Amino acid sequence: MNIVVLLLSIFLIISFLILLISLLFAKEIKETKDKDPAAKSYLEIIIFYPGLHALIFYRIAHCLWIGRLKIIARAVSQLARFLTGIEIHPGARIGQGFFIDHGMGVVVGETSIVGNNVTIYQGVTLGGTGKETGKRHPTIGNNVVIGAGAKVLGNIEIGSNSYIGANAVVINSVPENATVVGVPGRVTRQDGKRIDTYLDHSKILDPVMQQLEELKEKIKTLEKSQ
Numbered sequence: 288m289n290i291v292v293l294l295l296s297i298f299l300i301i302s303f304l305i306l307l308i309s310l311l312f313a314k315e316i317k318e319t320k321d322k323d324p325a326a327k328s329y330l331e332i333i334i335f336y337p338g339l340h341a342l343i344f345y346r347i348a349h350c351l352w353i354g355r356l357k358i359i360a361r362a363v364s365q366l367a368r369f370l371t372g373i374e375i376h377p378g379a380r381i382g383q384g385f386f387i388d389h390g391m392g393v394v395v396g397e398t399s400i401v402g403n404n405v406t407i408y409q410g411v412t413l414g415g416t417g418k419e420t421g422k423r424h425p426t427i428g429n430n431v432v433i434g435a436g437a438k439v440l441g442n443i444e445i446g447s448n449s450y451i452g453a454n455a456v457v458i459n460s461v462p463e464n465a466t467v468v469g470v471p472g473r474v475t476r477q478d479g480k481r482i483d484t485y486l487d488h489s490k491i492l493d494p495v496m497q498q499l500e501e502l503k504e505k506i507k508t509l510e511k512s513q
């Protein structure tokens with residue numbers, strides 16, 4: 288009899304938690320369903336998505352951080368890191384609809400500000416350059432997508448509706464509606480129009496990149512002439 292009561296209690300507690308999470312994180316769960324074709328149901332997202340779990344821990348840690356319980360906040364954040372592989376500093380400010388896909392290796396620094404409906408993939412760092420103090424992490428606009436492994440470093444701004452390509456290293460601010468790829472990150476698309484970095488030399492950030500762009504252009508010309 289006791290075991291039946293115990294199992295029933297566990298079932299009720301789990302059902303209550305699932306209901307609570309689905310009410311409090313309805314927007315994030317919907318964003319995940321809309322953006323990830325692999326997500327087949329809301330229940331699957333609540334049970335198996337580490338990005339959602341990390342966000343739940345972050346919301347608790349952030350409340351503790353604001354309430355000046357900083358050590359406890361850090362403990363919650365480190366527990367989340369242990370469980371999900373995602374480290375979000377409790378001091379970071381994150382908007383609604385934040386979606387972390389896969390998650391492992393994600394780091395969000397203390398003074399980062401993230402807008403609404405932002406998507407980030409595994410291995411993304413919103414970090415400092417190591418040289419700054421005070422506000423030293425990026426500010427990300429609304430509807431930004433940051434590809435797997437990208438590093439966004441320093442107190443820079445990523446404009447709304449921008450895409451940061453996988454593995455890009457972004458160290459300068461990015462305008463709205465832009466696509467940035469490469470190391471260091473360079474704008475390849477703006478307001479839907481492709482930007483040719485070979486022709487627009489103001490967009491070339493270093494001499495090595497310039498040489499590579501020139502070589503690429505020569506290869507394209509040779510291929511066309513064959």
Ligand SMILES: CC(C)(COP(=O)(O)OP(=O)(O)OC[C@H]1O[C@@H](n2cnc3c(N)ncnc32)[C@H](O)[C@@H]1OP(=O)(O)O)[C@@H](O)C(=O)NCCC(=O)NCCS
Pocket residue numbers: 389408433434435436450451452453454455466467468469475476
């Ligand atoms: C950058 C990205 C958003 C595509 O943007 P896009 O404007 O559609 O880019 P295009 O496909 O037209 O490519 C434009 C140029 O950038 C290059 N490029 C695209 N993505 C790149 C990247 N991540 N790094 C370096 N170069 C890249 C293309 O080769 C192309 O070069 P070319 O002009 O010499 O031919 C996309 O490639 C990307 O990186 N998305 C991230 C997705 C991700 O992380 N998924 C993880 C799933 S688990």
